[in-house]
Amino acid sequence: MSRQDIYIIIIVLAIAAAAWGFISLTADQPTSAVAIISVNGRQLDPISLNADQTLQVDGALGACTVEVKDGAIRMLEADCPDKICSKTGFISQSTQSIACVPNKIVITISNHTTDKEIDYILR
Amino acid sequence: MSKTKYIAICGVLTAAAIVLHIIEAMLPNPLPIPGVKLGLANIITLWCIYQLGLKPAFTITVLRTIVSALLLGTFLSMNFLMSISGGIVSMLVMYLAYRLLRKASPIGISILGAASHNMAQLAVAALVIDQIAIFYYLPILFVAALPAGIITGIAVKILLKRLNKQILQL
Structure with missing residues (x-):
């Protein structure tokens, strides 16, 4: 050499x-991902995941508290019997979602560029 | 060199390159990373650059990728596109390195060939899947180009000593 x-x-x-x-x-x-909350099939305004905040969403049974923190979103508190939505925890990828069936609330993430999980391996 | 001898040598080299290409495609990949491979057929290309020049090196590289793809059943697939563009780009880079870097040994030139091969493959992949994000893969492929380039470079060094124009009486 x-x-x-x-x-x-x-x-x-x-x-x-x-x-x-x-x-x-x-x-x-910072992610450019947004959370889309829909109540009873109707979409609310998209929420940016960059700014930490808590907000109230009126569901079918009552008001629920949604928390945005560190680029992720969760259902902090909900007025429902089984609490499946709040037990889901934080979500940040567009493949994830939070659903509160009794309140008819669904939270999804919209953005393709921030997804870090592998879709497929090409070889 | 007589024309007959030239044609015969080019044919033998093409055949050897095809065999190396297909053997490499049959070997299991030691790393679970797609795109990381040894590049055995590169040995023939680099030998050809040293002994015969640009034109036969180009012809042998193109023929080798097309015939191997036909035999492996990957002709005109994504693999084939990456293979042929990587082959042509790395051949040109190695030829330029051979002409410009007079003090570099086959090992250094082979490393440049391996790195540019991976670079061209990534560029084709980025074009085909329309995603620039695949360049996240560049550091892995560049680091992998080092051992691959060194191993094929050593092989070329040995081959140039054992098989050259004088021995072949060209």
């Missing part, structure tokens, strides 16, 4: 490291 070979190896490693650094820097950008 000559000196130029060593330089080539260093350059290839440097490009890999630079690409890796660029990816890990850009990966943690």
